[in-house]
Amino acid sequence: MFLDQLKQDYAITLKSVTQSTRQQIARNVCQIKAELAESFYEVMLSHKEASQYLDNQVVQTRLKGSLQTWLTKLFDPNVGEEDLDNTIQTQLHIGEVHGRINIPVHLVSRGGRVLKQEYLNRHSPSIEDFNFFSQLIDTALEIMSIAYHKNSERNSREEEAYRLFSITQNIGREKEFQRAALLDWENELLYSYAEADGKNKVMRITQSEFGLWFRHKGLHAFEGAPECSQVLEQMENIDNNLLPTLEGDARPTIKHIRELRAALKNVLYCVDSLFQRSEELEAGKDVLTRLLNRKFLPAVMSKQLEMARRRGEKYAALIIDVDHFKKINDTYGHDNGDRVLQQLAVLLTNTTRSGDYTFRLGGEEFMVLLVDVDEKRAQMLAEKIRAAVFKESFQLLDGQTIDVTVSIGISVYSGHPDYQYDLTRADEALFKAKQSGRNRAVLATG
Numbered sequence: 001m002f003l004d005q006l007k008q009d010y011a012i013t014l015k016s017v018t019q020s021t022r023q024q025i026a027r028n029v030c031q032i033k034a035e036l037a038e039s040f041y042e043v044m045l046s047h048k049e050a051s052q053y054l055d056n057q058v059v060q061t062r063l064k065g066s067l068q069t070w071l072t073k074l075f076d077p078n079v080g081e082e083d084l085d086n087t088i089q090t091q092l093h094i095g096e097v098h099g100r101i102n103i104p105v106h107l108v109s110r111g112g113r114v115l116k117q118e119y120l121n122r123h124s125p126s127i128e129d130f131n132f133f134s135q136l137i138d139t140a141l142e143i144m145s146i147a148y149h150k151n152s153e154r155n156s157r158e159e160e161a162y163r164l165f166s167i168t169q170n171i172g173r174e175k176e177f178q179r180a181a182l183l184d185w186e187n188e189l190l191y192s193y194a195e196a197d198g199k200n201k202v203m204r205i206t207q208s209e210f211g212l213w214f215r216h217k218g219l220h221a222f223e224g225a226p227e228c229s230q231v232l233e234q235m236e237n238i239d240n241n242l243l244p245t246l247e248g249d250a251r252p253t254i255k256h257i258r259e260l261r262a263a264l265k266n267v268l269y270c271v272d273s274l275f276q277r278s279e280e281l282e283a284g285k286d287v288l289t290r291l292l293n294r295k296f297l298p299a300v301m302s303k304q305l306e307m308a309r310r311r312g313e314k315y316a317a318l319i320i321d322v323d324h325f326k327k328i329n330d331t332y333g334h335d336n337g338d339r340v341l342q343q344l345a346v347l348l349t350n351t352t353r354s355g356d357y358t359f360r361l362g363g364e365e366f367m368v369l370l371v372d373v374d375e376k377r378a379q380m381l382a383e384k385i386r387a388a389v390f391k392e393s394f395q396l397l398d399g400q401t402i403d404v405t406v407s408i409g410i411s412v413y414s415g416h417p418d419y420q421y422d423l424t425r426a427d428e429a430l431f432k433a434k435q436s437g438r439n440r441a442v443l444a445t446g
């Protein structure tokens, strides 16, 4: 309904000036569009809140250009009433992107204000001209804000659903797994000190299997629980205060070891109580593979993106597609096809770390989100997955085994504020992997 009203207003605005005035305004905009983009992003980047969302390099290489394209299209004098549905769709799409990357609406409005001010300063337009310019900018921003609100409402519902889901996905197994990971780390640590007289530097707990899981998944799953900050504090205490006392030439004293064990016991106690808080909840899993369902993608990706932005920890998306899966279905039947997908899901879970995420995107397409990696490591892990699938004997219902291969497209966080941008790059890389013969992993470039 709002949109119908906006469409009518838009049409009235277009007719409010003559065609030659529209052409003149379009020329004006074209002449100064680079300066408009410059001022827009200068203000955005100097604004504390806005600069959190925007990476300087991406602004230079991409966003300034996109803003200029948007202005050119918005003021294109050939856009008539019959094109308005398209124009509106474009603005809705931009609003959705803003919602996805959490740019607050008031900042976008601020951007609009900057554009108008800049246009006024540079062209000293007539009232009629300036009114037209303002009306189009305001209407476009109004349409964007409709999509923004819809999208952010959906995001918060999905985030809540994901939070519930992630704490309850195989909760018993997860609990035992994380307890074991923590105790393994402790054993390794003590063993290494006993053996090497403290000369070895041991992996920090925050970087351990448990630490990665807790920081990337546990914190999100148990969000708001008081034990979360206690676990974080204890881990920092261990890494920054306790471990250094055990390293170096001096032999660790029994007092140091006791302190470390007490801190670890505390972490274990908190973890147990976090798990106790949660209840089993089955909804939301992919029925066939029990992996994360596609609908949790926005919640997970937004969280990782925020972490990447705040802490500089990159992540990678691996889009994994079974090669010639149709042939497997056609040759051995759909049930055997299902069985292959289930075995692949288990293999993916086993070849990744517990801090990583594994999704079934749909059909025979999966996605692994690797946390805390760079290009080199992402490529190595993708290759590890590819090789593991290649080596695996997939078992069919009648006991016979078949070989299966996968193609993988890899993209590493590029700094772009919209996670969809990097997912599309991974998709394009997957396409290349298929084109160049399948059974390979290709890293997206550019």
Ligand SMILES: Nc1nc2c(ncn2[C@@H]2O[C@H](COP(=O)(O)OP(=O)(O)OP(=O)(O)O)[C@@H](O)[C@H]2O)c(=O)[nH]1
Binding pocket: 288, 321, 322, 323, 324, 325, 326, 327, 329, 333, 334, 335, 336, 337, 338, 341, 362, 363, 364, 434, 438
């Ligand atoms: N058994 C089973 N098959 C599925 C499922 N979802 C999708 N499919 C089938 O997966 C097949 C995918 O085939 P295509 O998209 O042609 O791809 P492909 O044969 O794997 O070929 P490439 O990807 O190009 O290597 C289709 O035949 C779908 O019917 C599912 O849940 N179970």
